[in-house]
Amino acid sequence: DFCELSLDSTTAGQNLSVSDDNRLATLVKEKRLYPDHPERFDRWRQLLCGEGLTGRCYWEVRWKGRVQIGVRYxxxxxxxxxxxCCIGRNDQSWSLFCTAQSFTAWHNNEPEEVPVPPPDSNRMALYLDWPAGTVSFYLLPSVGPSAKRTHLHTFHCTFSGALYP
Structure with a gap:
């Protein structure tokens, strides 16, 4: 099932600007003057979506530059x-680090290089099959609906709670 997700601005680190419709996060140089909130990441440039996922769900992400994309408790x-606190660097999160040259899968502070050519797209799809214990990452083509998506990585785990993109 396609999941329509929204960003939770109360979790956004101070160098992230969240759009009014909670669909876009942008890295900014000057820290935002967000009110203190117990859910906010106070050092890392991270944020969560508001929806916790426990079923089967598909969503897409676009990015620029270097970014970590993933899920966490x-x-x-x-x-x-x-x-x-950092996504992919602990046993509470699973992520893919994306750059213009490469991808690296991260879980429990263990990196795994993804052996694919440099990306020609800035679009990614994630598929969570929570009951089966998998979260998969796919590079989507930059143009054309008939172009093929590329499987990048799948994590396997017995999840113990809802996951937040």
Whole structure:
């Protein structure tokens, strides 16, 4: 099922600007003057979506530059700059680090290079099959609906709670 997700601005780090419709996050140089909130990441440039997922769900992401895309449990630590707060660097999250040259899968602070050519697109699809314990990442073609998507990585895990993109 396609999931329509919205960003939770109360979790956004201070160098992220969230659009009024909660669909776009942009990295900004000057820190935003967000009110303090217990859900906010205070050091990392991260945020969560508002919807926790426990079924089968598909969604798409567009990005520019370097970005970590993934899922995590809601209870991930938000205070400080340690690995326990950063997506993919702990046992509470699964992510793909994307650059113009490569992809690296991260879980529990263990990187795994994804052996694919440099991306020609900035579009990614994620498919969560929570009951089966998988989250998969696909590079989507930059043009044309008939172009083929490229499987990048699948994590396998027995999930213990809702996951938040």
């Amino acid at each position: 809601r209870g991930i630590n938000r205070r400080g700059d340690g690995d326990n």
